[in-house]
Amino acid sequence: MQHSDAKLVERCLSGDARAWETLVRLYSRRILNLGYHYTGRLDVAEELTQEVFLKVYQNLRSYNASTGSLQNWIMRVARNLIIDHYRATRHDRQVAGSEELEVLDFEQDSQAANPFENLYLKEKAQYLLRGLSRLTPELKEAVLLRDIQGLSYQEIADILEIPEGTVKSRINRGRIELAKVLRKGSNPEGSAVL
Amino acid sequence: MNCSRFETLLSDYLEEALDSRVRAALDLHLQVCPDCSSLVDAVRSVRSQLAELPQIEPTEELIEAIVEKTSGRFRIRSLWADLVIPTLRPFLTQRFAFATLIMFVFLSLVANVIGPDFSAFSFSDIRPSALVEQADRFSSQVQKKWVQIRNMQARMVGKIWRLKEDLYGRLDYHLINMLLRSYQHSIEEQEAGKEAKGDKKK
Numbered sequence: 390m391q392h393s394d395a396k397l398v399e400r401c402l403s404g405d406a407r408a409w410e411t412l413v414r415l416y417s418r419r420i421l422n423l424g425y426h427y428t429g430r431l432d433v434a435e436e437l438t439q440e441v442f443l444k445v446y447q448n449l450r451s452y453n454a455s456t457g458s459l460q461n462w463i464m465r466v467a468r469n470l471i472i473d474h475y476r477a478t479r480h481d482r483q484v485a486g487s488e489e490l491e492v493l494d495f496e497q498d499s500q501a502a503n504p505f506e507n508l509y510l511k512e513k514a515q516y517l518l519r520g521l522s523r524l525t526p527e528l529k530e531a532v533l534l535r536d537i538q539g540l541s542y543q544e545i546a547d548i549l550e551i552p553e554g555t556v557k558s559r560i561n562r563g564r565i566e567l568a569k570v571l572r573k574g575s576n577p578e579g580s581a582v583l
Numbered sequence: 584m585n586c587s588r589f590e591t592l593l594s595d596y597l598e599e600a601l602d603s604r605v606r607a608a609l610d611l612h613l614q615v616c617p618d619c620s621s622l623v624d625a626v627r628s629v630r631s632q633l634a635e636l637p638q639i640e641p642t643e644e645l646i647e648a649i650v651e652k653t654s655g656r657f658r659i660r661s662l663w664a665d666l667v668i669p670t671l672r673p674f675l676t677q678r679f680a681f682a683t684l685i686m687f688v689f690l691s692l693v694a695n696v697i698g699p700d701f702s703a704f705s706f707s708d709i710r711p712s713a714l715v716e717q718a719d720r721f722s723s724q725v726q727k728k729w730v731q732i733r734n735m736q737a738r739m740v741g742k743i744w745r746l747k748e749d750l751y752g753r754l755d756y757h758l759i760n761m762l763l764r765s766y767q768h769s770i771e772e773q774e775a776g777k778e779a780k781g782d783k784k785k
Binding site: 406409410413414417418421422425426431434435438439442443446510513514517532536537539557558560561564565567568569571572 | 590591593594595622625626628629630632633634636637638639640641645646648649650652653654
């Protein structure tokens with residue numbers, strides 16, 4: 390995997406535009422979703438995704454395949470930018486009083502068989518995103534990377550540059566915190582988390 | 584096992600990452616602690632709901648924007664997409680295609696009737712000297728045709744003039760005849776009047 394990463398990066402650095410486009414297509418979905426689930430806003434997530442790739446493009450020479458996978462390296466760049474954005478907009482969010490979440494329609498999702506189900510999924514997603522927005526950045530990113538992005542503890546430790554034990558602890562605390570936050574609010578699944 | 588210890592191991596418990604001895608201890612605690620039992624259900628539900636959150640697919644516009652912002656690969660394509668395609672778009676319609684087809688058929692028919700004969704074409708015909716010769720021949724043919732048209736026009740004008748003069752002549756003849764007749768008629772009336780007066784005096 391890391392061998393193919395190194396090859397792809399090498400091609401990008403040699404000016405192969407097609408290789409760069411391949412790289413963008415490979416990782417844009419993951420970064421876009423991380424940004425969206427972290428900020429709760431698609432427009433912000435798209436902006437952040439563009440910024441991430443701009444940063445990756447500018448710093449591609451500094452990637453060293455022997456120190457880890459390209460995915461983790463890109464995710465680390467993404468995570469740092471997202472955290473920077475979170476800190477930069479903290480004041481605005483405090484002034485606004487609450488997170489302005491943008492929950493997308495799921496009409497294209499095969500899960501949503503009818504408009505009622507679509508509405509239900511939308512409410513459920515909004516409810517989860519709202520709960521996530523109440524967590525501290527450290528707990529939120531750990532939960533997102535594990536439970537939404539589906540990364541391993543080792544990969545998360547690599548991205549966050551913290552020991553694996555700390556990752557496990559943050560994920561555990563994040564999940565419990567989220568469950569408790571959601572328990573206080575109304576849950577679309579009724580008593581599922583009560 | 585107490586609740587605090589249970590919470591610390593909760594994720595490992597749900598992910599089945601504990602050895603059987605610790606797991607059995609947690610199971611035992613769950614049987615007697617409704618709070619921890621409720622928390623396990625809640626965290627399990629949260630995990631499954633998070634996993635079911637829909638994933639967004641990046642749009643083609645976003646990919647293009649990223650690539651253009653970085654390597655600029657889509658710049659040429661954008662020029663094509665921004666200038667050439669919109670310019671050609673009005674022509675890329677069924678109506679335009681049909682009109683073009685009709686025009687092509689019409690021009691083919693016209694070319695077939697009056698155009699050059701391609702069946703007699705040979706490569707010697709496209710030598711520069713042959714082309715000059717053909718152009719010369721063509722221009723002299725055009726000049727001849729032009730002279731013919733001018734002559735035909737002159738003849739037509741002459742004919743029209745003659746017809747006009749003839750017509751005017753005929754009209755003049757008829758007018759003069761009519762005048763002469765009316766003059767003769769008035770003289771005859773005057774003479775007839777004089778004769779009638781002479782008879783009365785007698």
